[in-house]
Amino acid sequence: MTRIGRSLYSMIAIFISTLLLTGVSPAVADDFSPFNDQAGIIKISGGTAHIPVMKAAAKQIMQRFSDVRITIAGGGSGVGIKQVGEGLVDIGNSGRKPTDDEIAKYNLKMFKWAIDGVGLVVNPKNSVASLTTAQAKAIFAGGIDNWKALGGADKAINLYTRDTASGTRAVFWKKALGKGEISAKANVVVSNGAMKAAVANDPYAIGYVSVGHMDESVQPVALDGVTPTLETVKSGQYKVARGLFSNTQGEPTGLTKTFVDFLFSETGQGLAAAKGFIPVK
Amino acid sequence: MKSGRWDRLVMAWAWISGLVLTVSVATLLGFLLIKGAGTLSPALFFGDTAPLDALLLKRQVFDGIFPATVGTLLLVGLAVGMAVPVGIASGIYMAEFAAPRTKAVFGLFFDILAGIPSILVGLFGFSAAIFLHHHFSGQIAPCLLISALSLAFLVLPYLIRTTLTTLENLPRHVRMTAPALGASKLQTIFYVLLPQSLSGIVSGIILSIGRCAEDTAVIMLTGVVATAGIPASLLSGYEALPFYIYTVSAQYADQAELMRGYGAAIVLLAVCALLFALTAFIRHRLADHLLYGVR
Amino acid sequence: MRSQSLIQGLLAVAAAGSVAVTVLIFGFMIVLGLPLVTSGAFFNLFTSSWLPNEGLYGIVPMMAGSLFIAGLAMIFSFPLSLGCAALVAVLAKGRVPALLHRLVRFMTGIPTVVYGFAGIFLLVPVVREWTGSGSGMCILSASLLLAILIAPTMILFFTDSFAGVPGSYLAAADALGATPVQKLVHVVIPCSWRGLTTGVLLALGRAVGDTLIALMIAGNATAFPGSPLDSARTLPAHIALVVAADFDSLEFRTLFGCGILLYAFTTLTVILARRIVADKGGAP
16 A cells, blocks of 8 residues: 555544544434534523433533533423523423413423323332322322331331422322322422432432432332333333423524424434433434 | 539530530531542543633533532622622721711611521512513523622622721721821721721621622522533523532432532532631731731 | 712712612512512411412411521520530630630531531431431421521620620629639629620521521421421522412412511511610610
8 A cells, every 4th residue: 555545544544433432423413413503502491300311412512512502400390381481591391291371371382302200219228119099199198107007117108299390290199199189298309309319318208200210229119000110101001101391482493493303313312211211203 | 512513514514515516517527528528539620521621611511510610700709899899888988978877777777688588689689680581681581690799789788897897996096197197088098097907808808708609599599500511691591519519419310429519518618718717817917917906 | 079079979879779779679579579468368478378279378387487497496506605605705714715716717607508418418317317207307407407507606796795794894703703604604694695685686587597408408398397307398498499480470479478577587686686786885
């Protein structure tokens, strides 16, 4: 080989290996290319279940495009819908479908990019791992207040619930508890992450959390014989499911539209799956 | 003798109080230091981004507390920058120009301002932001500027009070010398009184800096968010150390994040310890200054 | 001189502006909370429980939560602070007073959120195991931590007022052969009751106004607390939690009711404290 040929060959080799090493494959590069000439800020707030996916997406986008900035806040589904409706943020996430009133009032456009479930969780050290709907209702209403009534230790049940802006709570209350009462004595936490941390740290806790958030630090509780996992939500066997929505006011334009499209792209859906949710595509 | 036993009881109570206080604080802080000591490293601040790139703002930092640190620094700078001129000016007015009636009334208001819970200042900032958003410009929302303004309101009373107290405690002969030489009131204030009060005023400024750095309630309501990177403009969301610590404590996603929380707590503690040492240094340095006399 | 009155004017504007801020904050709360009165929900605010689903926005449980947590914290903290102040000012000799005083001054700079962070991971599990019931996130945990938080304020106030006792009184006590304890109990404390009361009032204001400790540690349940081991919510924590709600709704406007209550309480403590100091002829 000539000298030029050799150096050309090595340049190409280095170029390809760099591409491979930085994980940029041709298909993936396509998903990010719409961001190429864009600049600006995307403000996101709302559902806390969405946050891991939002953070991962933001990281990947901002690492590639320094002119694009994404700020992410939590607050719960109610906050997301309200803030996007008022124009305080560009994208409002919600873990429940916005009501017809909300859609009409704010002219919301909804984009469901993943499916998630809401499941009961207890501490891994708890021996109680299965409950009937009737038992769950009684526990959260305050009727059953000791673990020994369920075959566990002789300790008081520590209830944890979410704040009223939470979409996770709305779905749990409607579908799992059948709109039953949630005791006012329950500890209130403000996000899925907070629920997970609380239950993981309290041996006698019970709470409810997004299925995508469940990991080894908490133990899912089977409801009427069905354990809330990715598979049972996907198959429809576990009934307490909800969509993860990103809402905008009116049709999204510009950078916001690019981001929403990104969520439905192969990379975006891959991120949703990686974080424990069920992609819609 | 009965008084002997009573004496011993009271002594015991005093010593036990001192012990309980010391042990409590030592336990709380020691716990944090022990748990978090291992996290102190550039990785805590910069995650997996190269430090130089992050510092030159070429690349964003993820999984590190650098954005929160920068957010806090910007916040403190803005808030104190806005509050110091107004606070010192008000203090000077109170000390030198205000009539007794005015002074009493204003003094009451400043004390009330000092006593307002920080959450109410935050609520005010949030409501004002929404009000402006609706009635002035859709661009305005809870953001860095609103937070800085709210924090400025929060620390204003500290600055006024320290300026006022320092000026009032100046010895009389210092006040009388300059006018005796023909200086006007303004000249006396700016050439004699203020320079003499500098240490007190600087202590007040340091106190305000500390207050702005550690406050969480105000910023929670006025624009701090969980993830924002380095704020691009005054009207954007931002991160801050105290809020980072609060968020991590409530909802850490994994052990790594929890450890970063410990690290952030240590960093914030270190900042406060630094400010404390600075204040002590200023006080110590001027302890033998004529200004303080014999304490 | 023109420039003199100009500068004087500027200074006056600064001072007046600062006063205006105080009034503005109060004004905003009144104006934005007005719909509460017009819609008739105002009375409910102070009599019923927090049941948003039924349209009841009573903040009685939060008022109770604030009262119990702050009250219990004062009960823990007052003897502690008095003892420490006694130790620093009167009873101990040598290096101890100075060191303790320095520690207390350092404590005033410790961020509340750091206390809360340590509290969640150290205090809450300990309380949970000790009491055997509850989640550890309760009134007791919050009060203990709050007591440590407000102690430095009280201690510094107390030591300052102890230092203000006239030297002649102390000399007289010594001449009569009083022990340090007798001097403390019979001379120093009675003489400094004004400073003691002021310190207590201001620490109480601080305890009621604190947001983070209760938000992170007390559990935030909406029920009226029945025991120190119950989860409870304070007024400031309630504001922090509900501010996320719809800000045109009645639910959000109840926050201004909370705000007015808190504002009124802290203003009252400030006025009382000033009264006490003024009676003695102290500074404005």
